[in-house]
Amino acid sequence: MFRRMPAGRPKAFDEKQVLSQAMELFWLRGYERLGLRELLSHLGISRQSLYDTFGSKRGLFLRTIEHYRSTQLSQALALLERAGSPLGNVKAVLRFFEELALDQRARGCLVANSLVEVDPADEELSGLLGETLELLRASLERALRQAQQCGELAAGRSPLELSRALVNAMVGLAVTGRLPLPRTAIAEIHAGMLRLLD
Numbered sequence: 001m002f003r004r005m006p007a008g009r010p011k012a013f014d015e016k017q018v019l020s021q022a023m024e025l026f027w028l029r030g031y032e033r034l035g036l037r038e039l040l041s042h043l044g045i046s047r048q049s050l051y052d053t054f055g056s057k058r059g060l061f062l063r064t065i066e067h068y069r070s071t072q073l074s075q076a077l078a079l080l081e082r083a084g085s086p087l088g089n090v091k092a093v094l095r096f097f098e099e100l101a102l103d104q105r106a107r108g109c110l111v112a113n114s115l116v117e118v119d120p121a122d123e124e125l126s127g128l129l130g131e132t133l134e135l136l137r138a139s140l141e142r143a144l145r146q147a148q149q150c151g152e153l154a155a156g157r158s159p160l161e162l163s164r165a166l167v168n169a170m171v172g173l174a175v176t177g178r179l180p181l182p183r184t185a186i187a188e189i190h191a192g193m194l195r196l197l198d
Contacts, residue, residue, distance in 0.1 A: 013043075013044070013045050018045060022039070022060055023068055023071075023110065025039065025043075026110065027068075027110045028105065028107050030117055031117055032117055039057060062128060065125075068111065069132050073132065075096070076096050080093060080139045080143045085147075086147040087147040091194065094170065097174055098187075101173050101186045102183060103177065108175055108176075109171070109177075111132050112170075112175050113175065116175060133167055137164060137166075137167045140162075140163040162197075166196060169193045169196065170193070173186070
């Protein structure tokens with residue numbers, strides 16, 4: 001997908017470190033508002049190095065979303081795999097997204113932010129974002145089914161429908177976190193999400 005540097009030519013930077021730095025910058029500034037010059041200056045790499053390793057600014061952004069999945073979203077997924085109460089694990093993930101919204105940097109969730117920015121015609125990027133949210137949704141559905149099996153969730157509830165509603169609510173909460181809302185408003189939204197589990 002992305003062009004790589006020719007064999008035998010050593011890189012002058014650590015690729016994982018660049019991905020982490022790019023992730024933080026895209027997270028704060030967004031894709032469209034972030035100019036190439038500002039991006040290169042922040043990363044401390046040349047235009048040619050960017051092109052050789054990632055293909056383009058867009059190529060770097062795609063890799064950044066994948067990096068976000070493996071470093072940030074993986075934390076939420078790990079919460080759902082913990083031993084103990086499956087419903088408690090679901091609530092822990094809701095709390096995880098509440099913390100994102102409460103972050104004083106007001107950056108929300110990179111995937112949620114990107115959903116707002118992405119051109120639906122960009123099938124590769126929109127597909128990657130959709131696949132990322134599906135990972136979260138499917139994990140939530142499994143946890144909810146486990147909660148149902150052990151009597152923590154009413155038998156009449158649909159884990160599939162509930163998982164879709166929760167992901168939609170979490171994405172909304174993450175985007176809302178970019179607004180200058182009082183902490184009480186975020187807490188009220190979180191409380192409403194919890195009521196979906198009643």
